[in-house]
Amino acid sequence: MSEPVEIWEICFEEAGAVDWQILDPREIAAADAFIHADDRYRYGVMHTALRLRLSELxxxxxxxxxxLVGAHGRPFVAGRAAEIDFNISHSRRTGLIAISRAGTVGVDVEDRDAAADYAEMVDTIFEQHEAACLHRLEKSVRNDLFLRGWTRKEAVAKAVGTGFLLDPKLFRVPLDDRGSWSVSVHSPVTRQLALIDLSSDARAAAVAGAGLQNRPRVRKFRFERTSARAGSLR
Structure with missing residues (x-):
């Protein structure tokens, strides 16, 4: 692992079959709990890819x-590999995996949808001043800024380790166009995290972590190549 933080992107339309044999009983049970087959498939793909990459590292x-699963349901790598942290997120079309050797990391991704209207969700994600500003905007602009803020807040909360058990209205994130920033979070002690936008035309996305310095390169995950290397380790 030559970079302190890796970002891997998965396109579900190109992912192929899930390798259920490499998932553990907890992961299989979690997949089986989904009602819809598409959701089960996405879960399986993400955890297959995660295990394949961790296998290499x-x-x-x-x-x-x-x-293993720790506090607040956050998975982690145990034992001698505990210096590696990871986080995963997926939308309907895309998945992102973040793997870090530089402290905790959080990532989030959401599809852009021109037909969506997030007006009713604004007040649940943003504090009063932020929400008032968003409500004054035209729908398409509001949707874009909402997704920026949502993915950035989610990435920060996941890097803290609580997800949205940490009230997203208790901290602010920039809504500027693509860039990188420093965000201060109190949960319960003050933590300073780097926040970097990973958005593209098709999706809004962000990564947050203590060890981020530069924008990580987003690489396409290749199942065939990685599976072949992982198989040689068995």
Whole structure:
């Protein structure tokens, strides 16, 4: 792992079959809990990709990667590999995996949808002043800024380790166009996190973490190549 933080992008239309054999019983049970087959498939793809990449980094079989679940339901790598942190997020079309050797990391992605209207969700995500500004905007502009703010707040909350158990209205994130920033979060102690936009024309996305310095390169995950390498470790 040559970079402190890796970002891997997965397109579900190109992902192929899930390798259920490398997932552990907890992951399979979580997948089976989904009502819709598409949701089960996306979960399986994301966790297959995660295990395949961690397998490469840890030089161990994918099914042997020691992933446990800690406080607030956040998964982590146990044992000798505990210096690696990871986080995953997916929308209907796209998944992102963030893997860090530089402290905790959080990532979030949401599809852009021109037909959507997020007006009713604004007050649940943004504090009073932010929400008032968003409500005054025309729909398409409001939608764009909402997705920027939503993904950035989610990435920060996931890097803190609580997800949205941390009230997103308790901290602010910039709504500027693509860039990088420093965000201060109190939960319960003050933490300073770097926040970097990863958006594209098709999706809004962001990554947050203590060890981020520059915008990580977003790389396409190649299942065939990674699966072949992971198979040689068994």
């Amino acid at each position: 840890l030089d161990t079989a994918a099914e042997a990667v020691p992933i």
